[in-house]
Amino acid sequence: MTPQLKCILLVDDDEPTNYLHQDVLEDIGISKNITVAETAAEALQLLQRPKIADCKVPDIIFLDLNMPGMNGWDFIDEYAQMHRAYSKKPLIYILTTSTNPADKKKAEGIKEIAGFMSKPLTEDMIMNMVQQHFPD
Amino acid sequence: MMNHEKDSRLKNRYANLMDSLISSINDIDIQKMKAYHEFFKDKQEDLRDWLTKELMDHPVFGEVIRSMPKDALEKQWQLSQQIQYHAIFEGKWEEYILHQIQQGIQYAQMNVSFHLWYDVLSLVRNRMIPILMETSPNYASILPILEGMNRFYDLGMGVMAEAYLGEKQNVIENQKMEEKRINKKLKRTLHEMGLKNQELEQFAYIASHDLKEPLRTASSFSKLFEKKYKDALDEKGKMYLSHISGSHERMITLINGLLEYSHIGKEGEREILDCNRLISEVLEDLDQMIKENNAKVTCEKLPVLEGFPTQLKLLFQNLITNAIKFRKKEVNPIIDITAQDNQNHWEVCVRDNGIGIEEAYYQKIFNIFQRLHTKKEYNGTGIGLAHCKKIVELHGGKIWVSSQPGTGSKFYFSIPKQHNHDTTTQMHSPGR
Numbered sequence: 001m002t003p004q005l006k007c008i009l010l011v012d013d014d015e016p017t018n019y020l021h022q023d024v025l026e027d028i029g030i031s032k033n034i035t036v037a038e039t040a041a042e043a044l045q046l047l048q049r050p051k052i053a054d055c056k057v058p059d060i061i062f063l064d065l066n067m068p069g070m071n072g073w074d075f076i077d078e079y080a081q082m083h084r085a086y087s088k089k090p091l092i093y094i095l096t097t098s099t100n101p102a103d104k105k106k107a108e109g110i111k112e113i114a115g116f117m118s119k120p121l122t123e124d125m126i127m128n129m130v131q132q133h134f135p136d
Numbered sequence: 137m138m139n140h141e142k143d144s145r146l147k148n149r150y151a152n153l154m155d156s157l158i159s160s161i162n163d164i165d166i167q168k169m170k171a172y173h174e175f176f177k178d179k180q181e182d183l184r185d186w187l188t189k190e191l192m193d194h195p196v197f198g199e200v201i202r203s204m205p206k207d208a209l210e211k212q213w214q215l216s217q218q219i220q221y222h223a224i225f226e227g228k229w230e231e232y233i234l235h236q237i238q239q240g241i242q243y244a245q246m247n248v249s250f251h252l253w254y255d256v257l258s259l260v261r262n263r264m265i266p267i268l269m270e271t272s273p274n275y276a277s278i279l280p281i282l283e284g285m286n287r288f289y290d291l292g293m294g295v296m297a298e299a300y301l302g303e304k305q306n307v308i309e310n311q312k313m314e315e316k317r318i319n320k321k322l323k324r325t326l327h328e329m330g331l332k333n334q335e336l337e338q339f340a341y342i343a344s345h346d347l348k349e350p351l352r353t354a355s356s357f358s359k360l361f362e363k364k365y366k367d368a369l370d371e372k373g374k375m376y377l378s379h380i381s382g383s384h385e386r387m388i389t390l391i392n393g394l395l396e397y398s399h400i401g402k403e404g405e406r407e408i409l410d411c412n413r414l415i416s417e418v419l420e421d422l423d424q425m426i427k428e429n430n431a432k433v434t435c436e437k438l439p440v441l442e443g444f445p446t447q448l449k450l451l452f453q454n455l456i457t458n459a460i461k462f463r464k465k466e467v468n469p470i471i472d473i474t475a476q477d478n479q480n481h482w483e484v485c486v487r488d489n490g491i492g493i494e495e496a497y498y499q500k501i502f503n504i505f506q507r508l509h510t511k512k513e514y515n516g517t518g519i520g521l522a523h524c525k526k527i528v529e530l531h532g533g534k535i536w537v538s539s540q541p542g543t544g545s546k547f548y549f550s551i552p553k554q555h556n557h558d559t560t561t562q563m564h565s566p567g568r
């Protein structure tokens with residue numbers, strides 16, 4: 001049932017969170033590769049020089065907002081500039097603990113963002129997302 | 137502008153003044169004033185044109201004259217001539233004096249210096265004398281006219297000055313009443329703010345305290361679980377457990393930091409403090425950390441200032457700890473603490489040779505929970521510098537950083553030499 005994606009990128013500064021999300025994704029078996037970045041800068045670096053060829057343009061990026069140094073918003077700015085030339089674009093999902101409605105509103109105004117979700121990532125959330133974006 | 141009610145109030149207010157002035161005018165005065173007025177009437181065209189020209193250049197009156205329509209100016213001139221005439225020739229002094237009173241009040245309300253008005257009179261006098269000399273070489277005939285003019289203007293200006301001062305007093309009293317009202321309002325607002333602050337602190341305290349309780353229980357059980365069942369778990373299970381207890385510990389550290397942060401300024405009194413002694417105490421406390429990192433901390437002679445001992449110590453401790461924590465891996469930390477006397481405040485600088493901070497983060501780092509590095513790189517809560525900022529602001533100062541990534545950072549803070557008692561009582565009283 002679940003489609004086989006090539007790559008999902010998790011960007012979060014909290015190690016246990018990444019572990020948990022990776023675990024959930026692996027259990028569903030949705031993607032061949034799951035890569036993890038603990039800072040926005042590291043994520044950008046991974047995208048520029050991917051360790052796995054499939055991860056040059058991931059299918060989905062789960063992005064935390066509140067991160068040390070460069071935050072989620074900064075990442076989107078940089079990434080949008082970096083990937084202007086690419087025809088294929090990853091789905092960027094904001095995955096945050098922020099309950100601030102202003103954040104949600106801001107996210108809705110950014111075209112690169114596919115959705116705004118609350119941590120932690122669950123199986124239901126993933127299944128809904130898959131139905132919406134990968135119907136076949 | 138003035139209504140009748142106000143007019144009558146003024147009449148009453150200055151009734152005594154008028155009585156004493158009018159009774160002081162004798163027949164000789166009247167004769168001299170008449171002579172002056174006759175002369176003035178004859179020469180008024182010449183005097184008026186000259187005076188208008190002179191006043192045009194005046195920084196205050198120039199604007200007034202330019203803003204007035206020509207016929208209004210003409211009317212005012214005529215009116216003042218008429219009033220003068222009625223007073224001197226018909227003894228209708230009341231009208232004249234009331235006119236002067238009104239002008240005095242007007243000037244006081246406009247907050248225009250009384251001297252300015254007096255300046256205009258000097259202009260008239262200055263112009264009168266040469267004209268008098270030209271028309272009449274006879275000194276004896278000039279003198280009564282000059283004396284009449286002086287007497288007439290002294291009379292008028294005397295009244296005007298009294299009115300000016302009286303009104304000025306009135307204005308001041310009104311201002312004082314307004315100030316009192318504002319002060320009262322301010323006091324009430326401050327009191328309300330104090331209560332709100334207290335509520336907020338209590339909330340932070342209770343919330344943190346209540347949060348700690350279930351957290352401690354969860355943490356205790358996970359430790360117990362680990363102790364009793366660890367061996368029964370596979371690698372993944374062990375990993376889950378380690379993340380559980382890791383998160384618990386982190387949460388406890390965060391809550392404690394938050395509790396401490398929300399309690400700044402709630403203990404102790406201001407004292408005269410020798411920063412040199414404070415630093416040596418801090419260095420003693422940090423002895424182990426300094427040795428482990430091979431750090432070298434030097435400090436110049438530091439000031440003696442008034443402050444809260446526990447807080448200032450914590451400020452230095454946080455800044456020094458940060459300087460050591462954010463060191464470059466291959467370089468031993470060197471920290472230098474200096475102070476500068478900037479007249480009304482001390483400026484202290486803590487300089488290090490650490491990793492430095494990019495300019496984009498100069499402000500951000502002082503926000504609570506704002507971190508620049510992952511927990512793996514540099515562990516921490518993101519409270520330290522926010523704490524420092526709160527301490528410096530408690531002392532009425534400012535904190536800022538200047539840095540070059542890769543070279544080191546300079547953290548500066550200022551402490552005023554004289555503190556504002558009001559703000560400190562404000563900040564302190566609600567908590568006690």
